[in-house]
Amino acid sequence: MANLPFREPGDDPFQERDDFEDADRGFIAKLSPAVVRTAEGRVVWDNDSYAFLQEECPRTAHPALWRLGQLCARQGLYEVTDGVYQVRGLDLSNMTLVEGDTGVIVIDPLISVECAGAALALYRDNRGDRPVTGVVYTHSHVDHFGGVRGVTDGGVPILAPAGFMEHAVTEHVYAGPAITRRAVYMYGQALERSPRGQIGAGLGMATSTGTVSLIPPTVCVSRTGQEEAVDGVRIVFQLTPGTEAPAEMNFLFPDRRALCLAENATRNQHTLLPLRGSAVRDARGWARYLTEAITLFAGRADVAFASHHWPTWGTDEVVRFLSQQRDLYAYLHDQTLRLMNKGLTGPEIAEAIRMPPRLEGAWHTRGHHGSVGHNVRAIYQRYLGWFDGNPAHLWEHPPRESAARYVSCLGGGAAVVALATDYIAADDLRFAAQLLNHAVFADEGNKEARDLLAEVYTRLGYGAENGTWRNFYLTGARELADGIVPAVTATACPDLATALSVDQIFDSIAIRVHGPKAWNESLSIDWDLTDVGTRYRTTLSNGAFVHQPDPPDEPVDLTLRLTKAQLIGLLAGKGVEGVEREGSIGVLQRLVAVLDDPRPDFPIVTP
Numbered sequence: 001m002a003n004l005p006f007r008e009p010g011d012d013p014f015q016e017r018d019d020f021e022d023a024d025r026g027f028i029a030k031l032s033p034a035v036v037r038t039a040e041g042r043v044v045w046d047n048d049s050y051a052f053l054q055e056e057c058p059r060t061a062h063p064a065l066w067r068l069g070q071l072c073a074r075q076g077l078y079e080v081t082d083g084v085y086q087v088r089g090l091d092l093s094n095m096t097l098v099e100g101d102t103g104v105i106v107i108d109p110l111i112s113v114e115c116a117g118a119a120l121a122l123y124r125d126n127r128g129d130r131p132v133t134g135v136v137y138t139h140s141h142v143d144h145f146g147g148v149r150g151v152t153d154g155g156v157p158i159l160a161p162a163g164f165m166e167h168a169v170t171e172h173v174y175a176g177p178a179i180t181r182r183a184v185y186m187y188g189q190a191l192e193r194s195p196r197g198q199i200g201a202g203l204g205m206a207t208s209t210g211t212v213s214l215i216p217p218t219v220c221v222s223r224t225g226q227e228e229a230v231d232g233v234r235i236v237f238q239l240t241p242g243t244e245a246p247a248e249m250n251f252l253f254p255d256r257r258a259l260c261l262a263e264n265a266t267r268n269q270h271t272l273l274p275l276r277g278s279a280v281r282d283a284r285g286w287a288r289y290l291t292e293a294i295t296l297f298a299g300r301a302d303v304a305f306a307s308h309h310w311p312t313w314g315t316d317e318v319v320r321f322l323s324q325q326r327d328l329y330a331y332l333h334d335q336t337l338r339l340m341n342k343g344l345t346g347p348e349i350a351e352a353i354r355m356p357p358r359l360e361g362a363w364h365t366r367g368h369h370g371s372v373g374h375n376v377r378a379i380y381q382r383y384l385g386w387f388d389g390n391p392a393h394l395w396e397h398p399p400r401e402s403a404a405r406y407v408s409c410l411g412g413g414a415a416v417v418a419l420a421t422d423y424i425a426a427d428d429l430r431f432a433a434q435l436l437n438h439a440v441f442a443d444e445g446n447k448e449a450r451d452l453l454a455e456v457y458t459r460l461g462y463g464a465e466n467g468t469w470r471n472f473y474l475t476g477a478r479e480l481a482d483g484i485v486p487a488v489t490a491t492a493c494p495d496l497a498t499a500l501s502v503d504q505i506f507d508s509i510a511i512r513v514h515g516p517k518a519w520n521e522s523l524s525i526d527w528d529l530t531d532v533g534t535r536y537r538t539t540l541s542n543g544a545f546v547h548q549p550d551p552p553d554e555p556v557d558l559t560l561r562l563t564k565a566q567l568i569g570l571l572a573g574k575g576v577e578g579v580e581r582e583g584s585i586g587v588l589q590r591l592v593a594v595l596d597d598p599r600p601d602f603p604i605v606t607p
Contacts, residue, residue, distance in 0.1 A: 014067065019267070019363060023071045023310040029126050030076030031090065036118045036210070044114050044210035047075045047089050049193040050200075058195045062465040068268070068368050069200040069467075072309070077122050080311050081303050084258050085127065087119035092187075092204040093143040093307050095119045096260065098253065100231025103133030106151045107260060108144040108307045111490055112210025116147025132156060134230035135215075138262035138307055139248035140167035142212060146490065149213035157230050160217035161239055163247035168214065169499050172492070173508050175277060177598035180489060183207070183276040185604065188471030189487035190478060197474060202268055202369025202467035203308045209488045214495040221249055224292070238296055240264055240289040242282045250289075252297045259301035259318065265290060265325040267309035267363070271370030272332075273378035275468050280382040283333035283375070290326035298322055321364065328365045331356065332372065336379040345388040346380035371466045400607040403441035413439050413446045420452060432456050437605075440480070444606045453605075454480040476605040484601050497568050502529060505567060506538060506547035509595070515543035518594040523587050524556040531563045540591060558583035 034047035050073040057066035075089025083099040095116060096107035104123070109116040124130065132152045137145045137160040145168060148158075171179065184190055187207050188198035198206065219228060221237045228235050238250045244263040252259050263270070264286065272281045298304075304318045305311040312321045332353075339349045350373040359365045367373075387393065396402060410416050416439040423432040433456050439449035454477040461473030478485070500508070518540060527536045537551035561580035562570070570576060576585060 013361075013363070014063065016363075019071055019310070022313070023074050025310075025313070026079035028077045028079060028085075029122065031118060031122050034075050034089065036090065036112075036114050036208070038114055038210060044112055045090060045118075045208040046193075047073065047205065050205055052193075052195055053199065055195075060196045060462045061199055062463060062470075064366060064465045065199065065368060065467055065470065068202070069205070071267075072200055072204050074310075077126055078310075080305050081256055081258050084253070084256055084303075084305070085123060086305065086311075087122055088310070089205070090119050090122075091115045091143065091147070091208045092201065092206060094305075094309075095147075096305065096307075097123050097127075098233055098256070099127070099130065100133055100233045103131040103231055105134040105136065105230050105233060106132055107136045108138050109135065109151050110147035110208065111143045111212065112147050112208040113150040113213050113493075114147075114210035115208045116150030118150075119147075120151050134159070134233075136160070136230075136235075136251075137164060137168075137217065138250075138260065139245035140164050140171070141245050141263070142168075142172070142490070143207065144263075144307055145214055146212040147210075148215050149211075149493075149495070152215070154215050157219050157228075158215055158217045159219040159221060159228060159230070159235075161237075161241070161247045161249040162220055162222045163241065164217055164220075165499060166501070166504075167246040169496060169501075169504060171278070172496055173500065173504055174511060177600055178602075179277050181600060181602060182604070184487045184489070185472045185475045186274065186276040186468045188475060189489060190485050191471065191474055196462075198471060200467045201471065203263075203266065207490065209490050212490045212492050212496065214493075214499050216499060224296075236297075238289070238293055240286075240293075243286040243289055244270055244281065246279070250293050250297070252300060254300060257300060257302040259293075259297050259304040261293070261304055261306040261322075263307050264293070265304070265322055266306050266369075268368040269328060269365050269370045269372070269375070271378075271468075272375045273381065275374070275472060280378050282382070283329045283336075283379055287326050287330035287333065290322055290329070294319060294322050294326070324359060324362050324365060327356075328359055331359065332375050333379055336376050337383070340380055340383065345390075346377040349380060350374075350376045367466050369466065369468060371469065400441050403438040403607075406438045407442040410435075410438075413443050413449060417446075417448050417452060420449075420456075424452075424456065429456050429460050433460065440605070441607045450480045454478075457605075479603075479605050484603065486601060497572075498565075500568070502532060502534070502536060502549075502564065502567075503547070505564075505571070506536065506545075509538075509571070509591075510545040510547075512595045512597070513540070513543060513545045514594050514596040517596075518543040518545075521590060521594060523558075523590055525587060525591070526551070526556045526559040527567065528559060528561040529564055529567065530561060531565075540594075545591075556583070558585070558587040560588075 036045040037043050053069045053073050057063045078086050080086055085097045087095045091110040095110050098105040134156050135158045187201050191198040224238045226237045234255055236252045240248045248262050250261050272283055298319045301318050303311050303313045312318050335353055336349055407416050416435050420432045420435040436449050436453035439446055457473045457477035461470045464470040522541045524539045534549050536547050536549050538547045559582040566579055
């Protein structure tokens with residue numbers, strides 16, 4: 001499905017061992033067995049399940065993705081430079097530990113409390129029982145903060161970029177259920193780990209399934225050039241908002257000549273729009289922040305490390321690495337805009353764009369997690385949205401209704417399957433998938449179409465260089481064959497609910513209102529939050545639930561006096577005991593009656 005990295009004629013890119021040497025450099029010890037469990041014994045991480053990757057690449061995997069899996073499956077404690085260590089292979093992300101005067105600073109404590117605790121224990125077994133004296137969150141994604149209670153209960157400085165709390169919590173609230181469902185596909189959480197199943201996710205092997213926690217930051221990094229000292233360690237920051245995350249930062253340890261690149265420069269092409277879903281990231285800004293990082297820090301660093309993959313050593317190599325990563329995002333952005341302004345649509349640009357040979361030839365710009373094809377579409381979407389300008393696409397039928405019409409025009413389900421079989425024989429799996437998808441959406445009981453589509457998805461997955469594409473294809477194939485199988489995902493703890501602002505709490509109610517049920521409902525409630533010191537008014541009218549702080553003094557249907565914790569408990573179904581109220585509690589019951597519950601297992605490959 002994808003070309004291998006460009007080299008001069010006769011060169012074999014798979015013979016290069018530089019990445020393997022770098023991935024092994026500084027190795028100290030590994031966790032053995034590499035299995036992490038909850039206190040109750042449930043396995044939340046099993047890196048040993050990837051032992052099969054040490055074998056030769058089979059026909060069921062793209063050799064470049066297999067190679068990356070071999071690199072990412074390496075696990076243990078590594079020395080990055082004097083006083084800087086990383087634990088890799090115990091979650092999707094890395095946990096970095098920087099030794100200070102009296103203890104150790106933890107950077108990005110993984111997804112799960114259990115994995116973070118195991119990583120810290122591995123460090124202490126080899127470097128001594130140093131206390132955690134500070135925490136740094138590089139950005140607002142859960143694999144960089146979720147395990148924090150595995151390393152500290154608070155009481156130490158916790159540093160994060162401006163906007164961290166808003167974005168860290170929002171991603172789990174507004175579109176959280178849909179993102180979580182699609183993440184099952186993206187990370188292959190329901191797939192077996194085998195040469196025919198999940199072999200990684202590009203940024204790492206998989207996501208852990210332990211307990212997610214969150215302790216709010218105590219120190220806000222609000223400007224580039226800001227310098228902080230934690231446990232005697234100087235840190236100089238560069239804010240990079242809107243790159244890989246809405247709130248993100250790079251930073252330099254000037255006395256260690258070590259540069260942390262967060263997730264802005266990793267050992268693969270990143271994604272501008274994850275297949276799980278998110279706001280579209282800014283390729284132009286991303287490239288400019290990497291240029292700024294080169295100017296600010298590269299000449300002052302002997303090593304650069306990130307929150308995924310392995311470090312880059314040598315000042316010249318750091319500059320080269322950052323320059324190529326910068327050129328990657330700049331080229332994608334500018335060429336997409338050039339072709340967009342010539343009238344090409346997103347899919348057309350994805351087919352037409354060609355990458356420069358030097359970028360095509362660098363392993364760290366390959367599309368193992370993001371890809372040229374879906375990054376181009378993301379850039380197009382950021383500027384022009386979903387509509388490509390063709391009026392035929394302005395008011396199309398929804399997928400199921402369109403599928404029924406296409407299948408009818410093509411002569412029925414059996415005829416579509418026959419046509420798809422011909423395209424499979426011609427090795428046009430892409431169009432075969434489109435045809436069979438219509439057949440399944442027109443009649444999800446068409447077993448022949450389902451089985452054949454599962455076969456096509458499997459073959460597409462086996463050929464995918466991109467780990468997330470492979471996982472999507474193979475998960476789709478499994479659900480066509482076996483139906484939706486619930487996947488084990490990380491367990492949220494009360495920290496996330498507690499971290500919600502009052503505005504976010506009311507927003508979380510608004511997106512659950514079943515509009516048609518609430519069309520004719522009209523009610524108003526004042527929420528007097530005694531510990532917050534603010535009164536909020538919520539109104540429901542025309543199916544819209546809106547809130548307002550410090551409202552005018554007007555009559556309402558119900559007034560509730562309560563704490564923020566009681567508000568969260570009330571929404572969790574704990575009742576109104578202990579809550580003072582004026583007016584009929586029936587008003588609250590009417591509101592609850594029009595709230596809709598998200599569906600955590602909605603279908604994706606069937607209607």
